[in-house]
Amino acid sequence: MSPRERRAPRQARSRATVERIVAAGRAVLLERGWDGVTTNHVAAAAGVSPGSLYQYFPDKEAVLDEVVDRETVHLEARISRAFVDTLRAPSRGDVVRRNVEALLDAFGEQPAMTRVLADQMPRGAGSRRAAFARRVDELVAAVLAGQDTGQRRPDVMAWVMVRAVEQATIGWVLEDPPVDRADLVDELTLLVTRYLERRWDREVARSTASD
Template identity: 45%
Template sequence: MRKAPRQARSREMVERIISAGRSVLVKDGYDAFSTNRVATAAGVSPGSLYQYFPNKTAILDVVIDRYWEQVAESVAASLADRIGGTGTNAVRDTVDALVAALEADPALLRVMAEELPVARNKSRRGVLEKRVSDLAAIYLAARPEASRRPSPAITAWVLVLSLEALATRWVLDQPPNLERDQLIEEMVALVMGYLQG
């Protein structure tokens, strides 16, 4: 941020810009994400935009941050709730929460996962993965009987990456002949089979 908006008017404008950034991204795609277009969509002049954002990337970063933050928040919350639980049901609930979190805004997910160069996303996505991975590793370490795999950290890494890939692709591709319920069952089977040998 180049400077902090002090008056209510300008704080509103900053919000309008971020929100316009999101909708330009969704409606016009990443390639069309230009400062002028964002400014127009926000009903603001380019000059005003540059009063609060140092460059184009800064706007994009805020949009990306907010998205992954929201996903991470809901997955981690659900996982933390279930961390006392045990067995298939806890796994199912967590997997469901992951799918639900990605289903929440498919249009933006598509941009994040397919149009944006992954490098732009990587650190933010890393935060999500690390957060979930750590929780899972703690769970596994605390319950040796839940897993026959040697290293909790590695086990968590394997599960998080696999499930993330499956959930993302399911949301984006909506494979025919694979209903949501069955997807969840497959993911649960993958997890339980891997853990139990």
């Protein structure tokens, strides 16, 4: 076993201990932040000895990596479900609005965890954040592909919209600006719907002029 690998629990009692350690790691992380966590803090919060913790996790990074991985999986599933649900909305503007609200709900539920994910999971090529964003891109592009977008590429449109909305919603959660949530939702909805409608109108006008 390499220094960073953790021992996989085989018995129910061992699995229960691991779950307690991970839950404690999450609580301590939210309380103290990444740099403030130590294995002693986690062990104490889990009600186990440091030696017991080291049986399953070689260091604090291994504990926190597991916490972050689980949180990311949960966040991905929540946002994906919310996005699919919004496709039943009666209009394009309603679809956009509901997705903006879903992102704000997801990122705003645990601002401290959102900050950890943003800080500890930079979006580089091959990262989990990049992979998740690509999945959302694909969902949005699939919706756009079913509409008349003129000569515009749905995948490019999706990339632009997803990044704009994600960055704005995460920034609002982390920066706590003097902007009401309702105003933010209105502005982002207007931004995206106008982008869709105006660019589509431009393509239609170009197509008509060339005929």
